[in-house]
Amino acid sequence: MMDKYIFEPTGFDYVNPKAKVVIVGITPGNSQLKGVRTSLSPREVKRINAFAGGMRRNLINMLNHISVNKLLDIDSCSSLWEENFDKVDMTSLLIEATYELKKNGEKEMFKHPEKISKSDKLTKMLEEGFLKNCAKYENTVLYVACGPGVYDVLKRLQAEKKIEGLVVGIAHPSGANMGRIQCYLGKAEPKNQSYLWCIDRVNEAKELVTKLSPILMA
Numbered sequence: 294m295m296d297k298y299i300f301e302p303t304g305f306d307y308v309n310p311k312a313k314v315v316i317v318g319i320t321p322g323n324s325q326l327k328g329v330r331t332s333l334s335p336r337e338v339k340r341i342n343a344f345a346g347g348m349r350r351n352l353i354n355m356l357n358h359i360s361v362n363k364l365l366d367i368d369s370c371s372s373l374w375e376e377n378f379d380k381v382d383m384t385s386l387l388i389e390a391t392y393e394l395k396k397n398g399e400k401e402m403f404k405h406p407e408k409i410s411k412s413d414k415l416t417k418m419l420e421e422g423f424l425k426n427c428a429k430y431e432n433t434v435l436y437v438a439c440g441p442g443v444y445d446v447l448k449r450l451q452a453e454k455k456i457e458g459l460v461v462g463i464a465h466p467s468g469a470n471m472g473r474i475q476c477y478l479g480k481a482e483p484k485n486q487s488y489l490w491c492i493d494r495v496n497e498a499k500e501l502v503t504k505l506s507p508i509l510m511a
Contacts, residue, residue, distance in 0.1 A: 297394040298403065298414050301326070305343065305388060307335035308426045312382035314361060314373075315430070315458070316352070317423075317447060318344065318439045320391040320403050340374060343383035348466035349374070351474050355463040356437065358478050359498040364435070364506055382430070386446055387415065388422035406442030427456045434458040435505060440465030441490050459505065461498035464491050 303321045326342070333341070344352055356362065356370035365380050367373075373381045386409065392400035409415040436458050438444035444462035451460055464473040475481035477491040 298412065299392050299394065299400060300387075300418065301390040301392070303388070303390050304335065304338045305384070307339045308384075308429050309379065309382040310429045310431045311379060312430055312434060313365065313380055313432050314435045314437060315382045315384060315427075316344065316356075316437045316439065317443055318385040319406055319443055320385045320387040320389070322346075322390070322402055326390055336378075339383060340378050343374075344466065347468040351466035351468070351471075352439070352463075355466065355474065355477055359461065359463070359495060360502050361435075361437070364502050382426075382434075384423060384426060386423050386443060387418050388426070389418065391415070391418070404442075406440075406446045409446065424450070424455055430458070435502070436460045438462045440470075441487070444494070459501060461501055462490075462494035463498070464494075 303326060305321060321343075353370045353373075356373075362368065362370050365373075365377065367377050367380070386406055387403065391403040393403050393405075394400055403415075409419055434457075436447050436456065438447045438460060441462065444460065447456065447460045450456045451458070464470055464477040466474065472481060472484065473488055473491050476483055476488045477495050479495075481488075483489045483492055
C-alpha cells in the first residue's frame with residue numbers, strides 16, 4: 294500500500310546539543326507553523342514557535358507539576374522559552390509537519406505515532422530527522438513524551454538503544470485534551486483507562502525526576 298503522507302518544512306532545524314531536557318511531540322502542528330518563514334535565526338524560530346499556542350501553557354503546568362523546574366534549578370518552566378532556552382530542546386518524532394491524506398483527498402495533521410513503524414516513509418523521517426538529532430545531545434537527557442503514543446515510541450527506541458537517556462510521559466498538551474491534563478495535574482478523577490495512564494505516568498515521572506537531580510545538575 295502506498296504511503297499517503299506529505300511533509301511540510303517547518304524551519305525547526307536548530308538542535309541544542311547542551312540540552313538536559315528534550316520535549317517531544319508527534320509533529321509540528323498548525324500553531325507551530327505560524328511565522329516560521331521569517332528572517333529569524335533557526336534558534337529563534339524554534340524558541341518562538343515550538344509548542345506555540347494554547348498547548349504551551351498546559352505543557353508548562355505539567356512540567357512544573359513533575360518538578361522539571363526544580364530539576365533544572367529554575368523558578369518555572371515558562372522560562373524555557375525565554376532566558377533558559379539553553380537548557381532544553383523541543384522537537385517531534387516527525388520533525389517536519391506531517392499530514393495524512395484521507396480518502397476524500399483532504400489532508401489531516403498526523404496524530405497516530407503507532408503508525409510510524411508501519412510506514413517506510415514515516416520510519417525514514419524518524420530515523421533521518423529525530424534520531425540523527427538525538428545523537429547530537431552531549432548530556433544525559435530526560436525525554437518528556439507528549440502523550441501515550443509518543444511515550445510508547447520513545448520507550449521502544451530506548452529499549453532498542455537507539456536513544457540514550459530516560460523517558461517520562463505527560464498528557465498531550467492540546468487544549469482538546471483538558472480532561473486528561475487536569476487528571477495529570479491531580480485536579481480531576483480518572484474516567485477511563487486513558488486517564489489512568491496519566492496517573493501512572495505522573496507518579497513515574499515524579500519519582501524519576503527526583504532521582505535524576507544529582508545526574509543532570511552535575
